[in-house]
Amino acid sequence: xxxxxxxxxxxxxxxxxxxxxxxxxxxxxxxxxxxxxxxxxxxxxxxxxxxxxxxxx
Numbered sequence: 001x002x003x004x005x006x007x008x009x010x011x012x013x014x015x016x017x018x019x020x021x022x023x024x025x026x027x028x029x030x031x032x033x034x035x036x037x038x039x040x041x042x043x044x045x046x047x048x049x050x051x052x053x054x055x056x057x
Contacts, residue, residue: 011041
């Protein structure tokens, strides 16, 4: 598993936490940032998966 997949997974987790906290406290900006972090993490994870596939891992 490459660096992109690890960092991407961490961003997804961070985004989920920010989104949940944003919902809990009624902070729409924080909730939106969390959603954006989740999407960014999923994209980075997918890029890492493609790189791994190309390397044969």
